[in-house]
Amino acid sequence: MAKNQTVAGTLSTTKKRKSTGGIDEGKTKPAKQPRRTLDTFFTPQATASNLQLDGTIVQENVTLNEEQVKVLRMVVDEEKSVFFTGAAGTGKSLLLRAIISTLRRKYSKKPELISITASTGMAASNIGGTTIHAWGAITPGMHNIDKLISYIKTCKPAHQRWKTTKVLVIDEVSMVDGHLFDTLAKLAVELRKKTDLPFGGIQLVVTGDFFQLPPVTKGKTEPFFAFQSQAWKTCIQNVISLKQVFRQSDNHFVDLLNQMRQGEITPDAKKVFISLSRPLTFNDGILPTELFPLRSEVDRANAARLTALPGSSIKYEARDSGAAPLEKRAKLLDNMVAQKLLELKIDAQVMLVKNMDETLVNGSVGKILGFYTLPVCIASAAPTPTAEMKKDGSPSSSSKPRSASQDSAGKHNSTVRHVQVGPDGRTPIAYAPPTPEEKENKDAKTPQAKGKAKAKDVELYPLVEFRTPQGKEVALIVRDEFRSEDNEGKLLARRVQIPLVLAWAMSIHKSQGQTIQRVKIDLGRVFEKGQSYVALSRAASMDGLQVLRFEARKVMAHPKVIEWSRNLEQLASSGAGHGRADTTQPAWTGGAPLTHNAPQHDPQNIWRRVGPRAADLVNAIVGHVTSPPGLINGSTPEVTVTLICLGLHKTPAAFDVPDSEAVSQARRPRNTHDIDCASPALRLSRLFCARSLSARGLVEYPISRSLPSSWSHICCPIQYGLSDADVRVTASCFVVSLRHDFSWQFAPFGTYVGAESGLSKA
Numbered sequence: 001m002a003k004n005q006t007v008a009g010t011l012s013t014t015k016k017r018k019s020t021g022g023i024d025e026g027k028t029k030p031a032k033q034p035r036r037t038l039d040t041f042f043t044p045q046a047t048a049s050n051l052q053l054d055g056t057i058v059q060e061n062v063t064l065n066e067e068q069v070k071v072l073r074m075v076v077d078e079e080k081s082v083f084f085t086g087a088a089g090t091g092k093s094l095l096l097r098a099i100i101s102t103l104r105r106k107y108s109k110k111p112e113l114i115s116i117t118a119s120t121g122m123a124a125s126n127i128g129g130t131t132i133h134a135w136g137a138i139t140p141g142m143h144n145i146d147k148l149i150s151y152i153k154t155c156k157p158a159h160q161r162w163k164t165t166k167v168l169v170i171d172e173v174s175m176v177d178g179h180l181f182d183t184l185a186k187l188a189v190e191l192r193k194k195t196d197l198p199f200g201g202i203q204l205v206v207t208g209d210f211f212q213l214p215p216v217t218k219g220k221t222e223p224f225f226a227f228q229s230q231a232w233k234t235c236i237q238n239v240i241s242l243k244q245v246f247r248q249s250d251n252h253f254v255d256l257l258n259q260m261r262q263g264e265i266t267p268d269a270k271k272v273f274i275s276l277s278r279p280l281t282f283n284d285g286i287l288p289t290e291l292f293p294l295r296s297e298v299d300r301a302n303a304a305r306l307t308a309l310p311g312s313s314i315k316y317e318a319r320d321s322g323a324a325p326l327e328k329r330a331k332l333l334d335n336m337v338a339q340k341l342l343e344l345k346i347d348a349q350v351m352l353v354k355n356m357d358e359t360l361v362n363g364s365v366g367k368i369l370g371f372y373t374l375p376v377c378i379a380s381a382a383p384t385p386t387a388e389m390k391k392d393g394s395p396s397s398s399s400k401p402r403s404a405s406q407d408s409a410g411k412h413n414s415t416v417r418h419v420q421v422g423p424d425g426r427t428p429i430a431y432a433p434p435t436p437e438e439k440e441n442k443d444a445k446t447p448q449a450k451g452k453a454k455a456k457d458v459e460l461y462p463l464v465e466f467r468t469p470q471g472k473e474v475a476l477i478v479r480d481e482f483r484s485e486d487n488e489g490k491l492l493a494r495r496v497q498i499p500l501v502l503a504w505a506m507s508i509h510k511s512q513g514q515t516i517q518r519v520k521i522d523l524g525r526v527f528e529k530g531q532s533y534v535a536l537s538r539a540a541s542m543d544g545l546q547v548l549r550f551e552a553r554k555v556m557a558h559p560k561v562i563e564w565s566r567n568l569e570q571l572a573s574s575g576a577g578h579g580r581a582d583t584t585q586p587a588w589t590g591g592a593p594l595t596h597n598a599p600q601h602d603p604q605n606i607w608r609r610v611g612p613r614a615a616d617l618v619n620a621i622v623g624h625v626t627s628p629p630g631l632i633n634g635s636t637p638e639v640t641v642t643l644i645c646l647g648l649h650k651t652p653a654a655f656d657v658p659d660s661e662a663v664s665q666a667r668r669p670r671n672t673h674d675i676d677c678a679s680p681a682l683r684l685s686r687l688f689c690a691r692s693l694s695a696r697g698l699v700e701y702p703i704s705r706s707l708p709s710s711w712s713h714i715c716c717p718i719q720y721g722l723s724d725a726d727v728r729v730t731a732s733c734f735v736v737s738l739r740h741d742f743s744w745q746f747a748p749f750g751t752y753v754g755a756e757s758g759l760s761k762a
């Protein structure tokens with residue numbers, strides 16, 4: 001694939017240089033930069049943190065698909081503010097983690113430039129971030145900007161964060177209140193003193209699915225979603241809807257979930273969901289995880305199940321530390337998925353809450369076989385498949401037991417994988433029952449043991465038999481680390497705990513983000529829109545899904561979300577089916593639709609007709625898009641023309657206006673009909689010129705113009721460094737898509753270079 005080749009080529013040059021982990025990684029500086037056209041300008045250049053030799057990008061042992069790569073590049077290479085959404089299971093979280101790790105490498109020398117946040121503590125801890133409130137030092141529910149500013153200024157680290165952040169990640173945005181989003185945008189502008197830039201110039205990387213859980217409201221107050229906020233309209237430049245569902249592979253199930261997502265269930269779908277009340281039976285003894293709307297239901301279910309098991313329990317107290325003040329630290333620890341006190345018994349059903357590799361992942365469910373020490377399990381672990389045997393048949397020195405990881409000294413410091421068990425199916429093969437003396441001296445087997453044995457070597461850990469895609473795997477799960485850091489990487493809170501939770505039952509809110517192989521859902525006390533969808537979409541297949549007390553009326557999607565989504569999807573060319581259409585592609589892709597009325601709409605012809613004067617070019621483009629294809633009859637869609645100017649070296653007198661005037665014109669309110677449209681082209685041209693002379697980078701300066709049935713606003717001038725010898729105007733356009741929510745997408749349909757001597761396609 002051409003794209004992959006480009007990236008692979010980038011990689012090959014990287015080898016000679018020290019990694020910068022960033023956008024320039026792999027680029028050797030040529031003696032003379034070749035002229036850049038728009039096509040090359042948009043060529044992906046970022047090197048993902050885990051780029052493979054074949055050019056693919058792998059995250060957590062999963063290869064990102066094309067739409068995920070596209071988003072990653074938009075964020076990392078093109079430094080665009082994006083909102084990427086998609087149904088449950090389309091890989092938003094995985095992609096976000098890939099973006100974060102790539103950004104971390106890109107800005108490895110200035111980690112404070114990246115801020116990782118989420119709407120809830122749970123979501124934040126999943127991505128190693130903090131809540132948006134904590135990040136911004138914002139009192140929940142407070143929207144008085146002056147008061148907030150004076151408070152933030154007293155809080156030095158928060159003030160600093162506001163000023164230094166370059167990229168702000170916000171996860172689970174469906175739960176961010178729209179008023180909060182507006183407040184954040186205003187604070188950013190004020191605190192950064194960048195009044196001319198949306199969100200004070202911070203690049204936003206926002207993700208979530210508005211069909212999932214909404215912002216928490218008081219009483220029966222209607223939620224006000226982030227997409228309804230004013231700031232959303234100006235700050236989110238690109239909306240990408242991921243379409244490929246990874247969690248479920250059965251298209252029928254995907255379609256049913258899609259109906260549920262939209263809150264509209266057909267009678268047939270209803271029958272199917274009702275039929276899912278049948279009990280699930282598996283002969284491996286692993287019961288489905290139960291999901292409940294209420295936390296109290298969950299605690300009751302888990303406690304009852306644990307108590308019902310025979311035998312005594314082992315309790316694991318978390319080892320907590322961290323530099324945050326006690327109260328804050330307690331909150332951060334509370335939000336961690338690892339529990340403060342974990343009580344386990346033989347045969348307890350547990351779920352892993354950390355990724356080990358592609359087989360044992362966050363969400364893998366298993367059963368506890370027993371409790372053993374690390375040395376016993378290391379001695380019982382199967383050798384790696386690549387292990388060579390010595391001639392005499394004994395394992396060579398390179399033949400080591402498998403483990404998830406080893407420390408630099410080669411010592412096992414982590415989970416022991418592929419532990420072999422004896423004929424009883426639960427005892428590690430190297431386990432020797434304690435001798436009578438050892439039995440007498442029980443302490444020798446406990447972490448409190450005196451003597452030289454390391455606590456780690458004598459502590460008993462749970463040996464778990466997990467169900468995996470390949471069948472089963474037995475692993476000894478040892479304590480692992482859960483961290484919460486601030487933007488500078490300072491450790492605020494740390495918990496060392498066994499990365500397991502009891503997995504008979506879980507709340508639907510906590511299940512958000514999980515993939516669960518076997519799940520039993522009781523929808524009886526569903527209280528929130530999106531809650532049923534979140535619950536059912538955790539299931540990887542219908543074979544592993546049981547649904548109790550299903551009622552179609554409890555499948556609710558918020559009407560505002562439905563409307564918003566409809567607008568988002570309306571122009572998608574290939575149908576709106578869950579898992580089908582690709583709206584990462586502009587609605588009118590590849591430029592072809594814009595030339596539908598060739599020759600007069602052929603961009604090259606336009607260019608030839610108007611000549612290289614920017615004013616004329618702008619005029620021609622604006623004229624061209626007053627009736628773009630794809631407009632829906634009777635609607636008043638937003639029409640955006642994106643005009644990108646790469647270099648404008650001669651400044652015609654007509655453009656000779658001070659920057660300030662052009663900028664102030666640009667800041668006039670968008671989408672108002674009261675703007676004087678007498679000379680939009682001139683205004684655009686002024687702006688175009690002013691920006692091209694003063695700006696670097698892609699900056700949006702909207703300008704409005706009434707059009708017969710639609711609006712147009714504009715434009716993204718960019719100056720790109722051409723040498724003085726270039727007396728050329730290079731421009732490219734454009735798309736035009738658009739959308740009631742102001743999201744916009746590029747469909748460059750040509751790059752045209754105009755020189756005084758004439759015009760040619762670049």
Ligand SMILES: Nc1ncnc2c1ncn2[C@@H]1O[C@H](COP(=O)(O)OP(=O)(O)OP(=O)(O)O)[C@@H](O)[C@H]1O
Nearest residue numbers: 062063064065088089090091092093094246247513
């Ligand atoms: N490119 C990919 N290839 C294979 N598997 C993938 C890919 N992207 C994501 N997945 C897998 O799909 C599953 C769902 O991914 P993820 O949890 O990121 O989805 P999501 O969109 O965040 O879902 P939700 O909205 O329900 O939280 C995970 O098991 C993840 O590992």
